[in-house]
Amino acid sequence: MPSAFTKTTGAAHWHTLVQARAIETQCYFAACNQVGRHQNGRETYGHSLIVDPWGQILSDAKLDIGLYSAELDINYLAQVRRQMPVAEHNRINYKLK
Secondary structure: OEEOOEHHHHHHHHHHHHHHHHHHHOOOEEEEEOEEEOOOOOEEEOOOEEEOOOOOEEEEOOOOOOOOOOOOOHHHHHHHHHHOOHHHHOHHHOOOO
């Protein structure tokens, strides 16, 4: 998910919102966020993240620019989905009997 959260809103909400997206979708979630001061004076927060499906942060770029990675465990993903089967509660997948 590419983003450009400002320094103020990023500090208040960025980590929480990215973790929530990973938890609610039960996916590994990569969120790239701009960092630094821009020509128009706007300052962006940075902290590009990789989060696991339980909401644990696996990688936080902080204020650095670069390439970041994390090891994804498909067995752990399956375990989280078994323990909390939120996809089964999706009304779109609901079948009439």
